[in-house]
Amino acid sequence: MGDDNTVRIGLLGCIRFASKFVRTVTQSSNAVIIAISDPSIETVNTFAAANNLSPETVLVYGSYEELLNDPRVDAVYLTMPVTQRAKWAVTAAEKKKHLLVEKPPAQNAAEIDKIVEACESNGVQFMDGTIWLHHKRTVKIRETMFDSGLLGDVRHMYSTMTTLVPEQVLERLTKEAMGLAGAIGELGWYPIGAALWAMSYQMPVSVKALPSSVATNSVGTILSCSASLQFGSTATATAIVHCSFLSQLSTDLAISGSKGSTHMNDYVIPYKEDTAWFEYTSGAKFAEMHIGWNMMPERVTVDCSGTEESQEATMLREFVRLVQGIKRGDSEADPRWQEISKKTQLVVDAVKKSVDIGCEVVYL
């Protein structure tokens, strides 16, 4: 189970998607999965078998409570449906477990407040599972485009997260499964978060869902939505965010600035795990006589071929570093990650509210 500095993690929820996290922890040198749980013991056993989690080293629980009562567990990874995440996050924090919560971590900002309050009262670290923020490429773009001044002031952004859900499944996307914000929470979380990231977490002054873009299924779950976000009191910077279960996979991020622009079409999960790139221009103009451009886009490639260099690994490393600091008594919980979650959720909520009130402007 590793030495005292090792972070011992338990899973709350055994959805298939959690396999990736297990793989990442298994490859990590300072964290270990010591317990897994799900309300269905059958699900837990199937997950354990599928992920080579031996009963000799990994405890198997048929309820979240049992796992949370295990004092050996330092931290938990929550993947249950979004409608239950806040409740279990609060309970886990009260049991002094550090929290890594799948995104979106809650159904609205009020729920995030409760989680944050519980974390602060109990001195535990919070982080949501927005993996791309931890990718080496994300850090590299920040340096290359923003810190250097190559992009200038952000003027316009476009970001999407769309993924095609088969027609017969669309009707099964209930609010119980998806949360109240539907696609805006499940998918819109990414483009909204990307716009905030590009604005260094300056909040928009207003948001507005675009009426032409909103589609719902027969039970009222939002399946598709675009929205505009306005930063600053005039048209200083705007973002268009788009999320949909009706289009093929797209994860576009285009940022257009006063001096340069940058593009990625795979910002959420890069095409390949071992490498990722972005393209940019700065100072671009049409060439003399407008027969082309004065430059080609520059491609910056980031190598992630080491086993601990994937975006999951860098996220885990950051989470483990923070938890270790608290365990050793060297540091307190870092509020940065909960602030990012809260701001992202506030914008998700505002877009959802705009949809609810007929796509009117919502001020933040």
Next chain:
Amino acid sequence: MGDDNTVRIGLLGCIRFASKFVRTVTQSSNAVIIAISDPSIETVNTFAAANNLSPETVLVYGSYEELLNDPRVDAVYLTMPVTQRAKWAVTAAEKKKHLLVEKPPAQNAAEIDKIVEACESNGVQFMDGTIWLHHKRTVKIRETMFDSGLLGDVRHMYSTMTTLVPEQVLERLTKEAMGLAGAIGELGWYPIGAALWAMSYQMPVSVKALPSSVATNSVGTILSCSASLQFGSTATATAIVHCSFLSQLSTDLAISGSKGSTHMNDYVIPYKEDTAWFEYTSGAKFAEMHIGWNMMPERVTVDCSGTEESQEATMLREFVRLVQGIKRGDSEADPRWQEISKKTQLVVDAVKKSVDIGCEVVYL
């Protein structure tokens, strides 16, 4: 001056930008510049010298009227300010000249109607100078993504045309120089046209300017604007178009469909004249365990290295082909190009109207 099948072209307006057209005609085997004109004879002479147009072969006129009265001229290329284009296009058509008019060809759809009427009454061909529609790449995307079914139904589009104008020049962008629609006409013409092109010229049912995106200078010229276009009565397909004089050069076109998506960041003028590409995916999903995608984007490259393969050359070839057909008496003017111009202008007008009425929805 070429044989009888050669199309003899005159320039109405000698702006610097027209050099590209002169170069293209010079490289062409079935068209020739025989006359140039501008209200300022000094401008004409400077242009002639700068473009190696010898007074021995090219007639030089200090007024548009003189050129239009020259019976040797078959066709004219109009580049004067947008506010004067409709007037001179009508006059030229009445003088039986075929028309290639720089985009936008007029200030509003009513003006286009007048041009079209004059062309039809006089049996002359009309085409506006939206060059990218003639690029070999544009044809290739149509085949690859649409005709083949790889894209499926269009769900969402994003298209931009932005170009940075220095701050001290922004105030000089008057309505007299720019036309009433400002950036929407001058720049928005492209993304609006791109959305229509992707929809095979199905018209949107409504458009809406996004309030957060609209910026004007002190004389009320629109400098920046985003708008959403809705095609079909539900959220079947939507487009976001963005134009601005406040951001660095960007010419993005992203089309997201039910089965695939395609991207270009240089659709208006390719980075390089001799080659151009687009990227697409079809059937893309996240790979097992979400550690990447199930495919990489496919890049399709189009070779344009021949002197008659640039988008200007292919546009000219199409224009000359149509004019030659009419000259020979084999065919009548092709209404396709005026229909495209008219539809594009109708959407430009609708976006402008939306801005004027406080960014309310405008139905078409």
